[in-house]
Amino acid sequence: xxxxxxxxxxASVEVLKIPVGDAYQAxxxxxxxxxxxxxxxxxxxxxxxxxxxxxxxxxxxxTIASGAAELAEHLVGMDVRDxxxxxxxxxxxxxxxxxxxLLHWSLAPLDIAIWDALGKTLGQPxxxxxxxxxxxxxxxxxxxxxxxxxxxxxxxxxxxxxxxxYDGVKLRLSHTAPAAEQAERVRHAKDAAGPDVTxxxxxxxxxxxxxxxxxxxxxxxxxxxxxxxxxxxxxxIGLGKLRDMFDMPVTGGEHYYTLAQTRECLEARALDVIIxxxxxxxxxxxxxxxxxxGEAYNVPVCGHVVPEVHVHLLASVPVGDMVxxxxxxxxxxxxxxxxxxxxxxxxxxPGHGLMLDEGAVTRFRL
Numbered sequence: 161x162x163x164x165x166x167x168x169x170x171a172s173v174e175v176l177k178i179p180v181g182d183a184y185q186a187x188x189x190x191x192x193x194x195x196x197x198x199x200x201x202x203x204x205x206x207x208x209x210x211x212x213x214x215x216x217x218x219x220x221x222x223t224i225a226s227g228a229a230e231l232a233e234h235l236v237g238m239d240v241r242d243x244x245x246x247x248x249x250x251x252x253x254x255x256x257x258x259x260x261x262l263l264h265w266s267l268a269p270l271d272i273a274i275w276d277a278l279g280k281t282l283g284q285p286x287x288x289x290x291x292x293x294x295x296x297x298x299x300x301x302x303x304x305x306x307x308x309x310x311x312x313x314x315x316x317x318x319x320x321x322x323x324x325x326y327d328g329v330k331l332r333l334s335h336t337a338p339a340a341e342q343a344e345r346v347r348h349a350k351d352a353a354g355p356d357v358t359x360x361x362x363x364x365x366x367x368x369x370x371x372x373x374x375x376x377x378x379x380x381x382x383x384x385x386x387x388x389x390x391x392x393x394x395x396x397i398g399l400g401k402l403r404d405m406f407d408m409p410v411t412g413g414e415h416y417y418t419l420a421q422t423r424e425c426l427e428a429r430a431l432d433v434i435i436x437x438x439x440x441x442x443x444x445x446x447x448x449x450x451x452x453x454g455e456a457y458n459v460p461v462c463g464h465v466v467p468e469v470h471v472h473l474l475a476s477v478p479v480g481d482m483v484x485x486x487x488x489x490x491x492x493x494x495x496x497x498x499x500x501x502x503x504x505x506x507x508x509x510p511g512h513g514l515m516l517d518e519g520a521v522t523r524f525r526l
Contacts, residue, residue, distance in 0.1 A: 166240045166281055169204040171232035171270065173197060175225045176524040177218065178491050185308035188335055188366070191216040194488040197225045198521070199232065199269035201277050203240060209277025210516060211269040213439040214466065214488045220262070222526075227254070227266035235270065240278045247271055247445040260417030264442035271443025272469060272512070279511030286469075287506045290448065290476035295506075297474045299467070299499035300328030300360065302486040307334045311345065315352035325501035328358040328482070330386070333375075335366030343378035350383040360386035365415070367391055369398045373405065380408050388412055388435070396428035409433055414464040417441060422450045426457040433481060437464040438473075447473055455479045468497055468514055472506040492520045 176196040183192040198212040215221060231250045238246050250267055257263050279286050301321035305314055314331070321329050331349055333342050342361075349359045361384045367375060372390040379387065385408050391398050393415040403410040409432035416422050417440050425431060434454050441447050451473070454461040460481035463470030467483045474480030483504050490496045494515040497507055507513025 166278075167204050168235045168238050168240060168274075168277075169202050171199065171201045171235045171273070173199050173225050173229040173232055173269070174521075175222055175526045176492065176521065177526055178489075178524050180216075184306045186216060186306055186332065186364075188364075189217065193218065195221040196489065196492070196524075197221060197228055197265075197269050198492075199228055199273045201232075201235065201240070201270065201273040203277055203281065205281070207240075207277050207280045209240070209273040209275070209280060209511060210514065211272025211274070211276060211443070212489065213265060213268050215439075216488070220265075224262060224265045227262055228269055231266055232270055235274075240274055240281060243271070243274055243278065243445050246274055247443065251442070260421075260440070264417050264446075265439050268439045268441075268443040271445050272438070275444045276511035276514075283510050285472065285506060285508055285510060286444070286512050287472040287475040290444075290473065292476055293478050293480065294475050296503040297471055297480055297505075298328075298482045299326065299471075299485045299502060299504040300330060300358075300482050301326045302330045302465075302484045305329060305331045305349075307332050307337075307345075311348050314345070315348060318349055318352040318357075322353055322357050324499075326357065326485075326499070327502045328360055328386070329353055330360040330362055330388070330484070333361050333363045333366070333379075335364070339371075339375040339378040342375055343382035346379055346382040346384050358385040359383060360388065362388040363390045365389045365392055365412075369395070369401075372398075372402055376402060376406055376408075380406055384408055386411060389414070393425075396425060396430040399425075399430035400428055403430065403432055411435060411462070413437075415440065416450075419446065419449055419453065422453050426453055426459055431459065433460045433462055435462045435464050435484075438466050438470060444469075444473065448477075451477045451479060467504065468493070468507075469512055471497070471504050472512055475506050492517055492524065 304317040411433040413434040414437040
């Protein structure tokens with residue numbers, strides 16, 4: 161029986177801009193579209209792997225796409241089974257602009273596409289190729305709860321999420337509003353969510369340490385059960401103090417790019433839960449290593465957005481905690497997976513299992 165060819169024959173990169181239905185404010189910035197850098201990797205046997213990153217901001221997305229396209233040229237001839245070798249080869253080629261930063265953002269869509277192509281070639285889903293610890297992951301709702309959303313609309317969204325079976329909902333907070341005002345918003349959220357649903361809050365690194373102490377106390381008293389990114393991610397000492405101060409978990413990590421940063425955070429015991437961002441870490445290949453660090457330090461691991469891919473990764477590790485359900489790519493997919501009863505399962509199909517809607521990709525292509 162002839163062995164299938166696993167050599168990469170070509171790779172391509174494109175930029176998509178997908179308008180959002182209702183514009184909103186996130187981390188103090190207006191959002192009117194979700195921007196994607198979409199990569200495709202094709203083997204000489206005709207298998208196509210797809211990977212993408214997504215951001216609600218257009219700044220530098222074309223630059224990232226340009227970097228990814230330049231790196232993609234050097235994938236030709238490589239074996240899709242050699243995921244580590246491919247990642248390291250591309251990272252070394254452009255290490256003068258890394259580690260982290262634009263280099264990792266450019267690497268991530270290519271790395272995800274290679275893993276997708278490998279899964280399709282082997283006939284296995286990514287979560288199984290990575291080991292498969294479980295078949296479902298707890299999901300929490302994270303969309304339509306921005307600080308710019310009026311309270312009535314916020315409560316409506318929360319009721320819809322709780323009716324759908326979610327046990328956790330996450331609100332974004334203001335960088336400047338008084339602590340009492342933010343605590344009142346949490347009380348409104350608790351009223352809508354009910355006693356059995358965790359109201360999580362995300363300050364998007366908008367506070368000083370002093371603000372975080374004041375706001376954190378008010379939010380915890382109001383019923384918040386999770387405090388994310390209260391202060392700068394590099395302030396390990398401040399984060400550790402907040403962690404010791406509050407009963408609710410102090411979480412963060414989506415801004416870490418490297419293994420070294422993740423290790424330093426964990427060594428400092430700065431967070432109760434570490435959140436990994438698939439684009440910032442540079443794709444699936446390094447994500448696995450950072451999750452292993454979480455396991456070594458007995459710290460649960462969550463994924464930052466891109467739930468359709470993150471659910472594969474979280475289902476493959478013992479410390480996989482929760483998937484953040486905030487889909488930003490539904491418009492370009494035929495089969496965006498959805499949680500059921502507060503749990504989310506990875507697609508049990510080769511690769512990540514996601515199928516592009518090519519007509520939509522054409523419409524949104526820049």
